[in-house]
């Protein structure tokens with residue numbers, strides 16, 4: 281396709297999903313069988329799953345940590361880091377991914393709205409804990425926990441959990457994200473099925489004047505909301521796509 285020009289007064293907002301890491305060998309979420317790496321979402325990525333069997337949840341995320349350590353950023357991650365180099369503060373990246381491949385490719389102006397695989401926190405910390413809140417924040421952690429007994433404990437007695445936004449929990453950094461969307465003039469959405477909310481609504485939050493482009497091998501569920509759809513792999517479409525003034 282022809283290049284996307286970003287003029288001096290323009291700002292680019294990028295939303296990425298699991299598809300951006302697919303070419304690094306990390307599986308997307310909705311592969312045909314409806315499972316995430318062989319597990320049902322309800323068994324590994326909900327607060328109920330944690331309450332029922334925390335060791336199972338940790339085995340799942342420990343395995344994700346192992347795989348992410350082995351993976352390397354691909355051409356799509358690098359192209360987005362290049363865009364940030366060229367645009368500086370006129371660039372912003374919001375990722376639904378929990379892997380660290382964007383950072384490892386050099387992205388800095390980014391938020392992980394669904395949390396980070398290589399961070400953990402106390403199960404009593406975070407939003408929605410009310411009077412039981414623990415003040416210990418998320419911390420870097422690449423440990424593997426395979427059994428209930430192995431799960432580390434916080435000073436408050438709580439168990440250490442993945443710093444991941446599970447289904448039914450509040451996404452992170454939403455104020456910042458809304459502000460960045462409101463200021464953007466071009467929105468690029470890459471490798472996300474358009475089925476997980478609120479991320480699937482970002483394209484609707486952008487004004488009608490905003491150029492809204494989707495990139496991925498198949499149309500997303502919210503395809504109608506985009507002004508352009510570019511069918512192709514992120515690693516093939518993104519390099520050289522943006523032309524910065």
Ligand code: NAD
Pocket residue numbers: 296297298299300301302303306307308309310311376377378379394470471472473474475476495496497498499500512513514515
């Ligand atoms: P999804 O699995 O629902 O959708 C993936 C999308 O990527 C699909 O639309 C598919 O067509 C597209 N895709 C596949 N290969 C691609 C490629 N080479 N280039 C571009 N696009 C490609 O993913 P989602 O919409 O991001 O939602 C999944 C949820 O699960 C997210 O909330 C995320 O936190 C989590 N998740 C994260 C990772 C990760 O961090 N790497 C991996 C799987 C799931």
Ligand code: ZN
Pocket residue numbers: 402403404405414415416434435436437438
């Ligand atoms: Zn605690």
